[in-house]
Amino acid sequence: MQYLPNIIFIILLVVGVGFFVKNISKLRRNIFLGKEASLTDNKPQRWKNMAKIALGQSKMVVRPIAGALHIIVYIGFVIINIEVLEIILDGIFGTHRLFAVLGPVYDFLIGSFEILAFLVIVAVVIFWIRRNVIKLKRFFKPEMEGWPKNDGNLILYIELVLMTLFLTMNAADYQLQQMGADHYVAAGSFPISSLIAPLFENISVSTLMVIERTAWWAHIAGILFFLNYLYYSKHLHILLAFPNTYYGKLTPKGQFRNLQSVTDEVRMMMDPDADPYAEPAEDAVVPDKFGASDVQDLSWVQLMNAYTCTECGRCTSECPANQTGKKLSPRKIMMDTRDRLEEVGKIIEENNGEFKDDGKQLLNDYISPEELWACTSCNACVEACPISIDPLSIIMDMRQYLVMEQSAAPTDLNNMMGNIENNGAPWPFNQMDRLNWSKES
Amino acid sequence: MASELKVPTMAEFFASGTVPEVLFWVGCAGSFDDRAKKITKAFVKILNKANVSFAVLGTEESCTGDPAKRAGNEFLFQMQAVTNIEVLNAYEIKKIVTACPHCFNTIKNEYPGLGGNYEVVHHTQFLKQLLTEGRISMEGGAFKGKRITFHDPCYLGRANGVYEAPRDLIRKLDAELVEMKNCKQKGLCCGAGGAQMFKEPEKGDKDVNIERTEQALETKPDIIAAGCPFCNTMMTDGVKNKEKEDAVEVMDIAEMIATAEDL
Numbered sequence: 001m002q003y004l005p006n007i008i009f010i011i012l013l014v015v016g017v018g019f020f021v022k023n024i025s026k027l028r029r030n031i032f033l034g035k036e037a038s039l040t041d042n043k044p045q046r047w048k049n050m051a052k053i054a055l056g057q058s059k060m061v062v063r064p065i066a067g068a069l070h071i072i073v074y075i076g077f078v079i080i081n082i083e084v085l086e087i088i089l090d091g092i093f094g095t096h097r098l099f100a101v102l103g104p105v106y107d108f109l110i111g112s113f114e115i116l117a118f119l120v121i122v123a124v125v126i127f128w129i130r131r132n133v134i135k136l137k138r139f140f141k142p143e144m145e146g147w148p149k150n151d152g153n154l155i156l157y158i159e160l161v162l163m164t165l166f167l168t169m170n171a172a173d174y175q176l177q178q179m180g181a182d183h184y185v186a187a188g189s190f191p192i193s194s195l196i197a198p199l200f201e202n203i204s205v206s207t208l209m210v211i212e213r214t215a216w217w218a219h220i221a222g223i224l225f226f227l228n229y230l231y232y233s234k235h236l237h238i239l240l241a242f243p244n245t246y247y248g249k250l251t252p253k254g255q256f257r258n259l260q261s262v263t264d265e266v267r268m269m270m271d272p273d274a275d276p277y278a279e280p281a282e283d284a285v286v287p288d289k290f291g292a293s294d295v296q297d298l299s300w301v302q303l304m305n306a307y308t309c310t311e312c313g314r315c316t317s318e319c320p321a322n323q324t325g326k327k328l329s330p331r332k333i334m335m336d337t338r339d340r341l342e343e344v345g346k347i348i349e350e351n352n353g354e355f356k357d358d359g360k361q362l363l364n365d366y367i368s369p370e371e372l373w374a375c376t377s378c379n380a381c382v383e384a385c386p387i388s389i390d391p392l393s394i395i396m397d398m399r400q401y402l403v404m405e406q407s408a409a410p411t412d413l414n415n416m417m418g419n420i421e422n423n424g425a426p427w428p429f430n431q432m433d434r435l436n437w438s439k440e441s
Numbered sequence: 442m443a444s445e446l447k448v449p450t451m452a453e454f455f456a457s458g459t460v461p462e463v464l465f466w467v468g469c470a471g472s473f474d475d476r477a478k479k480i481t482k483a484f485v486k487i488l489n490k491a492n493v494s495f496a497v498l499g500t501e502e503s504c505t506g507d508p509a510k511r512a513g514n515e516f517l518f519q520m521q522a523v524t525n526i527e528v529l530n531a532y533e534i535k536k537i538v539t540a541c542p543h544c545f546n547t548i549k550n551e552y553p554g555l556g557g558n559y560e561v562v563h564h565t566q567f568l569k570q571l572l573t574e575g576r577i578s579m580e581g582g583a584f585k586g587k588r589i590t591f592h593d594p595c596y597l598g599r600a601n602g603v604y605e606a607p608r609d610l611i612r613k614l615d616a617e618l619v620e621m622k623n624c625k626q627k628g629l630c631c632g633a634g635g636a637q638m639f640k641e642p643e644k645g646d647k648d649v650n651i652e653r654t655e656q657a658l659e660t661k662p663d664i665i666a667a668g669c670p671f672c673n674t675m676m677t678d679g680v681k682n683k684e685k686e687d688a689v690e691v692m693d694i695a696e697m698i699a700t701a702e703d704l
Contacts, residue, residue: 254600255550259515263555266519270527291513320630320653325646374643377511377635378595383626399513412640413512420517424503425469426639434467435499437478438448438485 009091009220016224023231027307030345034300039247046246049388054245059386063314066130069123073159076120077238080166083113087220097173100187110188114170117163118192124163128156138313141322143332148311151233158229162222169215171196172208181205237310241387244308247301248388253379256396261287291400294361295341298394305389306337315381315391321374328374330381330391336366337394363398372398373410446482447489450499451532461496463567464534466548468541469504470670476677477670483699484540484564490704491576495538501528505547512636519555522547526557540564540695542596542669543634549601563597565607565668565694572613582701584614587663589697590621592653592676593628594669607668610694614701619660629653631675638671654679658689665691 039046052058057074061067086099100106130136131152139152171193176184178197190197200208230236268274292298315330316322322329340362348355363369375395382390402408409417416426424431454461465488470477488495506521525548529537537559539545549561562570571577589611597603604625611618623629632642632649642648654676657665665680667673670693677691692700 252546252550252601254546254596256510258519258551258554262515262519265516266523269520270523290515318627320632320649321643321645323629324649324652326643328643370643373640374645375635376595376630376632376637376649378630379599380595380627380630383599396511396513399511400515401513403513404516409512409514410640413636416636416639417509417512417514417517420504420506420509420521424521425473426504426508427469427473429469429473431503432500434472434502435448435450435497437467437472437481438446438497440478 003094006092006094012221012224013088013091016227020227020230023228026345027231027236029348030341031300031303031307033296033341033344033348034298034303035296037299037301039301042250045250046248049248049250050242050246053248053386053388054241057386062384062386066312069126072116072119072123073127076116076123076163079116080113080120082109083166084220084223087216091220096183097185097187100185106187107189110170111191114167114190114192117166121160121163124156124159128153128160131156138317141313141316141329141331143329143335144311144313148234148335151235152311154229155233155235158222158226162219162226165215165219165222167193167196169212169219172200172212172215175200175203176205176208176212179205179208181209234309234311237308237387240304240308244304245388247304249382249390249393253382257393259290259400261290289401290404291402292394292397293363293401293405295337295344296355297401298337298397302390302394302397303337303341305391305394306334306341308387309334309338309389310387311335312386314384314386315389318380318384320376320378320380326371326374327368328371330395333367333371333391333394334389337362340366363401367398369402369408372402375399445489446485448485448499449496451496451501451534452499454496455532460533462494463536463538464529464532465495465497466537466539466541466544467497467502468539468544468670470674471540472502474670474674476674480540480670480673480693480695483693483704484695486699486704487568487571487577487695487702490702491571493571493576498528505544507543507547508636508639510547510551511634512639518551522552522555522557526552526555529557529559534559536560536562538562538564538567540668540670540693542594542600543671546596546600563603563606563668565597565610566603568695568698569606569609572610577698577702579610579613579698579701580615582614582703584616584664584697584701587614587616588619588661589614589616589664589666590619590657590660590662591624591666591668592621592631592657592672593625594667594672595628595630595634597668598628599626607666607694610698611666614697616664619662621656621660623656629656631669631672633671633675638674648679650675650679651682654683658683658685662689664697665689666697667691667693 057071060070086097089098090096131139170190173184174190174194175197177186230239289297295303309331311331313331319328319330344355347358372395375392377392379392382392419426419428423429451464467481471481503525504521505525506518509521510518537548542563545561545563548557548559572579591607591611593604608618629652630649631653657676665676667676673691673693680686680689680691
């Protein structure tokens with residue numbers, strides 16, 4: 001039974017990672033329900049954006065307090081993961097502090113992990129206070145009720161517990177090292193946990209070992225749990241921020257996509273040689289529907305945007321419509337898109353890989369026309385997003401559906417469009433009068 | 442005074458076999474809206490003074506299609522775009538200047554994909570260039586020491602990254618440029634973009650232009666400077682709503698320069 005812990009550990013690891021891989025493949029399937037978008041251009045710029053915005057957190061610091069705290073947690077998690085590698089290897093091989101052979105380098109590593117872990121705890125506590133005591137306005141919009149609010153807090157609790165377990169494990173280890181306990185070679189430096197260790201002073205070696213082992217197991221189990229929590233949480237951004245910034249928009253923010261199907265149509269209309277009575281070719285494909293009424297009408301990047309959103313609400317707090325009390329919230333657009341996409345994904349699973357119409361869609365069942373028509377297309381939400389999410393593109397695609405498939409524009413806009421059609425201006429003025437201003441006093 | 446304006450059309454240039462340096466795209470607001478027409482005239486006065494060889498399309502100009510596209514009518518947008526591009530290409534237009542950020546954005550960014558490739562500049566960029574080249578001179582005059590705040594049009598600023606040209610011009614007027622709480626990348630919309638200009642706003646606590654006007658008034662300005670005919674309307678309405686029209690003026694930068702130069 002000597003190898004029982006190793007076997008249990010390997011099973012835990014395989015199950016944890018396996019479940020995660022399964023969720024990732026679900027995630028991929030859902031994202032690729034979206035339409036193709038060819039974004040293979042300008043790779044150097046894309047890598048640069050990813051390095052700057054995701055890796056370098058350049059847009060986080062636009063809000064300095066949240067930005068600085070976020071960078072602490074981010075660096076903490078990235079760097080402490082080196083320790084997770086050691087834990088995994090120890091678990092598999094039944095060793096203890098395998099990397100201790102690195103000597104002074106190891107001391108430095110463990111020391112810096114400890115300081116980072118402590119800073120992460122401080123940052124997480126401040127984050128919690130911002131959400132629950134100060135109650136920052138952007139965390140209390142209607143779309144944040146229920147699961148999104150709990151999700152936000154749960155992530156903070158998990159991080160707090162993981163860091164505490166890490167430091168407890170180290171403190172017990174340090175104390176055991178001091179006591180010269182078997183198996184616990186003196187290795188590592190413990191600037192933070194050595195301050196906790198005095199709490200363990202009058203505890204026996206065997207009890208301390210139980211504490212150390214419990215913290216060790218709970219820590220790695222917690223990490224595997226957290227890994228699998230991601231798919232169900234807004235916290236997916238820790239992975240998706242990277243591809244999302246890579247595939248972010250490179251063209252000017254004001255440039256909206258021209259629909260190719262419409263271009264073809266317009267070209268044909270303008271072509272004097274085109275036969276207006278021609279029958280469509282035998283193999284002619286049915287034209288795509290215009291715009292988007294459900295998630296499958298959006299591009300896969302827009303769907304990835306939805307999974308990437310971490311519901312920070314910077315978009316909504318910068319949105320002029322939301323600031324003046326309208327229903328539109330760009331964050332809600334992203335959350336609704338993800339919720340509907342998840343729903344569609346479930347239907348596909350229940351029907352052996354095929355989507356069956358459930359009588360619902362993104363439009364109306366999730367996002368109302370009232371929200372869509374409140375948008376000024378000002379790009380404040382796009383600018384505000386720290387990880388290159390584009391809620392505006394979804395709003396515009398859905399407007400396109402409303403107008404081009406349903407003729408469901410507000411009356412005022414129909415009048416405006418009628419004027420453009422008839423006299424080339426949004427107001428009912430004659431095109432022949434366009435130069436009158438030059439003769440008026 | 443209007444008789445003094447020299448506004449040649451492209452058709453006239455074409456007939457005489459010459460080409461102007463730049464096409465002035467007037468836009469629908471600049472052609473028809475009473476307030477915006479003043480901006481158009483002010484800009485033309487500066488062009489005349491600087492002896493810039495320019496032309497307008499006049500009755501051959503039509504809506505760029507921007508409000509149609511933002512309202513979701515891609516078909517109408519492309520019909521407008523393709524028609525305009527045919528006219529522009531027939532005249533072999535190379536460079537376009539416009540005082541409307543919406544026209545600017547659409548022609549600059551969305552026309553190339555449909556066959557319309559031109560160098561497009563906003564009038565503040567063009568004026569800045571004239572100044573740099575020494576073709577116009579500017580002295581503060583009436584604006585010396587005045588507190589002026591600049592409202593960034595979304596389609597000039599965030600949409601196309603033009604923040605400095607209008608500000609440089611204001612500074613050249615010896616005015617004191619004061620920034621609003623939200624400016625440049627974080628500038629707050631006036632409420633007119635995305636075809637909102639042509640419809641009633643959705644239900645809410647207040648109108649966007651009132652919120653933005655409040656931000657502008659917080660800077661205690663003598664003048665709110667604008668670079669877009671729609672922003673101009675929205676801010677003017679906002680100032681009236683706050684009953685500050687006697688104390689605070691909303692002016693386009695072209696109007697300020699024309700006034701300073703006594704044109």
